[in-house]
Amino acid sequence: MPDIDKVIDLSACPLGDEGFITACRDQLDRDGVVTIPGFLREAARKALVAEAEAESPNAFFTSSTHNVYLTPPRPELGAAHVFNRQISSSKGCITTDQVPAASGLHAIYGAPAFRRFLACVVGETALYEYADPLSSINVHYAAAGQELGWHFDNSSFAVTLLLQAPEDGGAFQYARDLRDADAGELNFDGVEAVLDGHTPPELLDVLPGTLVLFRGRNSMHRVTPTIGERTRILVVLAYNTEPGVALSEAARMTFYGRLG
Numbered sequence: 001m002p003d004i005d006k007v008i009d010l011s012a013c014p015l016g017d018e019g020f021i022t023a024c025r026d027q028l029d030r031d032g033v034v035t036i037p038g039f040l041r042e043a044a045r046k047a048l049v050a051e052a053e054a055e056s057p058n059a060f061f062t063s064s065t066h067n068v069y070l071t072p073p074r075p076e077l078g079a080a081h082v083f084n085r086q087i088s089s090s091k092g093c094i095t096t097d098q099v100p101a102a103s104g105l106h107a108i109y110g111a112p113a114f115r116r117f118l119a120c121v122v123g124e125t126a127l128y129e130y131a132d133p134l135s136s137i138n139v140h141y142a143a144a145g146q147e148l149g150w151h152f153d154n155s156s157f158a159v160t161l162l163l164q165a166p167e168d169g170g171a172f173q174y175a176r177d178l179r180d181a182d183a184g185e186l187n188f189d190g191v192e193a194v195l196d197g198h199t200p201p202e203l204l205d206v207l208p209g210t211l212v213l214f215r216g217r218n219s220m221h222r223v224t225p226t227i228g229e230r231t232r233i234l235v236v237l238a239y240n241t242e243p244g245v246a247l248s249e250a251a252r253m254t255f256y257g258r259l260g
């Protein structure tokens with residue numbers, strides 16, 4: 001495994017710098033998102049793209065429909081209700097165990113300094129890997145026409161690394177603080193206005209090599225369809241706030257098509 005400073009540009013993301021950590025935390029609290037451009041060194045990013053492309057024939061492809069809340073439908077509301085509106089998503093995915101052992105992704109994911117940095121920024125005391133061999137590091141592939149439809153995340157925060165942008169499309173759009181999950185406020189009118197194009201979403205402009213920290217539990221977001229022959233390649237780094245937690249078997253079957 002490479003040294004962490006061969007993969008992360010520590011001048012763009014000084015992991016132990018208290019001032020930098022505070023600035024990131026304040027930004028995440030204020031805006032619900034932090035981007036750190038140039039997080040990956042360019043040589044490392046290229047190596048990670050090559051690794052991801054080599055493994056892409058073994059990706060698990062899914063094409064599904066879901067509502068924006070990622071829950072089963074509620075028939076009593078009626079098929080036309082925004083709660084039951086079905087959204088399409090399609091992508092390919094590889095899992096932690098498919099990332100080569102010598103990959104910089106394992107070096108980043110496991111580095112104590114990186115974990116401490118993330119924990120401080122998201123306001124947790126510590127972060128832990130998933131107990132199952134699939135869920136900690138995922139690489140997502142979106143080829144021409146593939147997209148991630150509008151949704152709210154179940155997790156309180158997400159960590160992503162864009163490895164390769166498509167020629168066009170693949171834009172990350174979001175509508176901030178659209179619901180309040182903890183208060184049980186689903187905001188049907190607000191959601192419908194975004195889905196119908198009456199409320200224009202915000203655009204997060206992300207260059208390859210950027211680290212994104214995003215609070216997607218109350219901010220609805222999507223990734224628009226890839227346009228052109230270059231596949232969008234994005235890494236999701238997932239952590240738990242408790243040790244020894246595995247992703248549920250149902251979720252693993254849906255996302256990966258297997259349990260381990």
Ligand SMILES: O=C(O)CCC(=O)C(=O)O
Pocket residue numbers: 140148153158160172216221223234236
């Ligand atoms: O692909 C992205 O940039 C975002 C991914 C996302 O929203 C998710 O995996 O829930």
Ligand SMILES: [Fe+2]
Pocket residue numbers: 151152153158216221
């Ligand atoms: Fe999401």
